[in-house]
Amino acid sequence: MTHAVAATHHTSMGLDSRKMAFWAFIGSECLLFGSLISTYLVYKGRSVVGPYPHEILNIPFTSVSTFDLLMSSLMMVLALAAVQRGDMKWGKIWLFSTALLGLVFLGGQVIEFTEFVHKGLTISTNLFGCTFFVLTGTHGAHVTVGVLWLLTLWVRALQGKLGPANAMTVEITGLYWHFVDVVWIVIFTVVYLIQ
Amino acid sequence: MSEATGGGLKSWLTTTDHKRIGLLYFWTAFAFFLVGGVEALVIRLQLAHPDGHLVGAETYNQLFTMHGTTMIFLALMPLGSSFFNYIVPLQIGARDVAFPRLNAFSYWVFLFGGLLLNASWFAGPLFHAGVLNVAPDAGWFGYANLTERQYSPGPNIDFWLLGLQILGISSLAAGFNFVVTILNLRAPGLKMMRLPTFSWMTLVTNFLIITAFPVITVGLLFLMFDRFFGTHFYVREAGATPVLWQHLFWLFGHPEVYILILPAMGIVSDVLPTFSRKPLFGYTVVVYSGILIGFMGWGVWSHHMFSVGLGPIADSVFAATTMLIAVPTGVKIFNWIATLWGGDIRGTTALHFAVGFIAMFIIGGLSGVSHASPPADLQQTDSYYVVAHIHYVFFGGTIFGLFAGIYYWWPKMTGRLLDETLGKVHFWLQFIGMNLAFFPMHFIGLLGMPRRVYTYSPDLGVSDLNLVSTIGALLIGLSILILVANLWRSRTHGAPASNDPWGGATLEWGIPSPPPPYNFSVIPTVESRLPRWRTERHGPMKDPPARPPAPIHMPGGSWWPIVAAFGLPVMALAPLTHTLWVVFVGAAILLFGIYRWAFEPFEV
Amino acid sequence: MAEDGHAGERAHPTAGVYLRVAAALVVLTVLEVGVFYVPAFHAVLVPTLLVLSAAKFSLVVMFYMHLKADSRFFTFLFGAPLLLATGVLVALLLLFFGALTLRGAAGGG
Numbered sequence: 001m002t003h004a005v006a007a008t009h010h011t012s013m014g015l016d017s018r019k020m021a022f023w024a025f026i027g028s029e030c031l032l033f034g035s036l037i038s039t040y041l042v043y044k045g046r047s048v049v050g051p052y053p054h055e056i057l058n059i060p061f062t063s064v065s066t067f068d069l070l071m072s073s074l075m076m077v078l079a080l081a082a083v084q085r086g087d088m089k090w091g092k093i094w095l096f097s098t099a100l101l102g103l104v105f106l107g108g109q110v111i112e113f114t115e116f117v118h119k120g121l122t123i124s125t126n127l128f129g130c131t132f133f134v135l136t137g138t139h140g141a142h143v144t145v146g147v148l149w150l151l152t153l154w155v156r157a158l159q160g161k162l163g164p165a166n167a168m169t170v171e172i173t174g175l176y177w178h179f180v181d182v183v184w185i186v187i188f189t190v191v192y193l194i195q
Numbered sequence: 196m197s198e199a200t201g202g203g204l205k206s207w208l209t210t211t212d213h214k215r216i217g218l219l220y221f222w223t224a225f226a227f228f229l230v231g232g233v234e235a236l237v238i239r240l241q242l243a244h245p246d247g248h249l250v251g252a253e254t255y256n257q258l259f260t261m262h263g264t265t266m267i268f269l270a271l272m273p274l275g276s277s278f279f280n281y282i283v284p285l286q287i288g289a290r291d292v293a294f295p296r297l298n299a300f301s302y303w304v305f306l307f308g309g310l311l312l313n314a315s316w317f318a319g320p321l322f323h324a325g326v327l328n329v330a331p332d333a334g335w336f337g338y339a340n341l342t343e344r345q346y347s348p349g350p351n352i353d354f355w356l357l358g359l360q361i362l363g364i365s366s367l368a369a370g371f372n373f374v375v376t377i378l379n380l381r382a383p384g385l386k387m388m389r390l391p392t393f394s395w396m397t398l399v400t401n402f403l404i405i406t407a408f409p410v411i412t413v414g415l416l417f418l419m420f421d422r423f424f425g426t427h428f429y430v431r432e433a434g435a436t437p438v439l440w441q442h443l444f445w446l447f448g449h450p451e452v453y454i455l456i457l458p459a460m461g462i463v464s465d466v467l468p469t470f471s472r473k474p475l476f477g478y479t480v481v482v483y484s485g486i487l488i489g490f491m492g493w494g495v496w497s498h499h500m501f502s503v504g505l506g507p508i509a510d511s512v513f514a515a516t517t518m519l520i521a522v523p524t525g526v527k528i529f530n531w532i533a534t535l536w537g538g539d540i541r542g543t544t545a546l547h548f549a550v551g552f553i554a555m556f557i558i559g560g561l562s563g564v565s566h567a568s569p570p571a572d573l574q575q576t577d578s579y580y581v582v583a584h585i586h587y588v589f590f591g592g593t594i595f596g597l598f599a600g601i602y603y604w605w606p607k608m609t610g611r612l613l614d615e616t617l618g619k620v621h622f623w624l625q626f627i628g629m630n631l632a633f634f635p636m637h638f639i640g641l642l643g644m645p646r647r648v649y650t651y652s653p654d655l656g657v658s659d660l661n662l663v664s665t666i667g668a669l670l671i672g673l674s675i676l677i678l679v680a681n682l683w684r685s686r687t688h689g690a691p692a693s694n695d696p697w698g699g700a701t702l703e704w705g706i707p708s709p710p711p712p713y714n715f716s717v718i719p720t721v722e723s724r725l726p727r728w729r730t731e732r733h734g735p736m737k738d739p740p741a742r743p744p745a746p747i748h749m750p751g752g753s754w755w756p757i758v759a760a761f762g763l764p765v766m767a768l769a770p771l772t773h774t775l776w777v778v779f780v781g782a783a784i785l786l787f788g789i790y791r792w793a794f795e796p797f798e799v
Numbered sequence: 800m801a802e803d804g805h806a807g808e809r810a811h812p813t814a815g816v817y818l819r820v821a822a823a824l825v826v827l828t829v830l831e832v833g834v835f836y837v838p839a840f841h842a843v844l845v846p847t848l849l850v851l852s853a854a855k856f857s858l859v860v861m862f863y864m865h866l867k868a869d870s871r872f873f874t875f876l877f878g879a880p881l882l883l884a885t886g887v888l889v890a891l892l893l894l895f896f897g898a899l900t901l902r903g904a905a906g907g908g
Binding site for chain 3: 194
């Protein structure tokens, strides 16, 4: 934020180095979540004891969580647009809203996990428990990092240390946040809807 | 800039200069290489005679596991990284890498990961194990379900999986850094198809790193959950299958083979033209073959698993892709030979190693093709034949290539030439030693000796061959001692190196040896693929002036990469000692480091 | 630092576009959940859901992550690993669910 290591350089491809590194990171994350989702799918239907997915997954509840995360993505792009045009008042509002919706999503995950444990599904109950908790837990960990990151930007903005000059920082934060969102789009379909 | 040039411990701990980080990588990786070499010698002494009893079975298991793990993750990969760090920014005409502090972070994470892994040799008393050494003992590919808590209750596998997880973070961070550096920090006029071959292969390697490492991260994550949190990812009784580990491991593991060999191929592709005074034959084809190898490296992983019984269709598909990948590799070999053909050859030590690389790698490649065929593979798998193959590829290939790089770039990195006579003694001893050590293993394997067995019976009829192999290993050990002596004596007795002791064509030879902190007094403009040579259309470029025409600002050091990196081994102590609160301490250190890093003033 | 601000700005869509994309995302999500509950769709449930999910994925990536208007190179940096991950997923599914093994046809097995 106070620095832009390579951005101040002329670059060979005319692209911002941090943004390029971040896209490479997102590419790398595709393989991470790809491996997790592959494992979930190849182990599907191999649990030897219940509870099984259709007995326990709560579609209405998770649909609301999905809606919440999609809306947080909207807040995020609005935050970026506001910062880019130098409107830090709305920039702060949208950044905070994005983080807040992220927290709501995490709260939903806590409620969901607790409910599953009460219904007898823990991480060690069966293969569904193993793959489900590790996959959605890894996603939740990503959301947590994103919330911390957004709150950091929000505090910087409150301190007056985040302005249009840092639009690239906000854009990269956004890339991370939207990626976490698209991963959830896939998980929602593959884990929750296709049972 | 004052900080970047000064001496003292602090300047090394806080350095963000790619050249210093390159040297740190070199010495650390070289030290681990010696450790892995000693482990290999103990293994060979144990096997010199039938019914050997130098070490017991348990220690033997730890020796071969740590030998493989150390050589691959702590010696060969980081020796490659040492050249990525030191040489690539010079070859592309840059002042540093794209993210200097991230680069320092990668190094420190690598160092801490390597130390954590090797601490297992002495950590027994801390775990009340009754023995000193509790090193990993399930082989370098740690097959499930042997690695499950049920079958490996001690801390051995914990060290392995936590160490590898930490090393993966280091490789990934460096991977993003070098992809961006090579793509985005090239000097004006240095188009992609003018890039030196070593930089090209570094780019392909780092693309492989950032795509392959997440897969093993996931595999290790599952193993961690199985061992610490009671999940059943590899437990057959729960409906799972240990074969999942094999898939995840080799999905990473085969690209990893190319991560290890492509940098060596890049070095050889730079060394051969310099010492035959000819452009690389078919530069474009060599580059595209490298890219193709990178892509195809993703489609062959199950050839490590033929003995699982995947079925005829899967076996056929992976046999076919494996045989196909030999094609771009063969193409490269013909290009290297054609580069030498008719050249004005100077037989330096670097060239010896480069040509040795070609010869040894051909043998390793051919034995590789021989187990691309599933029926043949079933005879060879888990026998010494496979051990022979992997050593022709990694020792005859990667090590010979990296050593060519040492003899070639040492003058640039230290300002001192290595002794050529000692160098050639080193080469011939190592060349003879490796063939004595590894060639008999083909026969040892085909005669029926399985790998990873701590001793064998005289009735097996492989005693003489094993003795020959051990003698070869001792010769290799001797040759490495000569290399150490050569490196050491070069500090004081090595002839001072000029800017360009070899008449090289690429940018790194146009600046002082060793280069000043800013590398290039003026960033050069590149007009051809061999900028410092006269070609049909271009005269040789003018080297940058000895003194910069204007002051050049270079960043000072930073403490935060090493602080952030230190958080990771602390976090790893939590599962090792089964103490939850330690993980929060480690995470706090990591976060503190990252925040200070993000908000400190640091500009290039 | 100043160039950071407008480096990506040139092509970024307006708030109106963002809102329309959000509306589309909501509609698609409602469709997904709807399809899940309507028995008539059960025969084609999986392909329908995959298409809807892919549509949402593409909308977010193209408009919110700006790939549609940004450098093609970023599309490559993201797309190549994404294809690789998809390939790995398909290969593992085939390997695990026997389509590649033909155990029956091989006899014995």
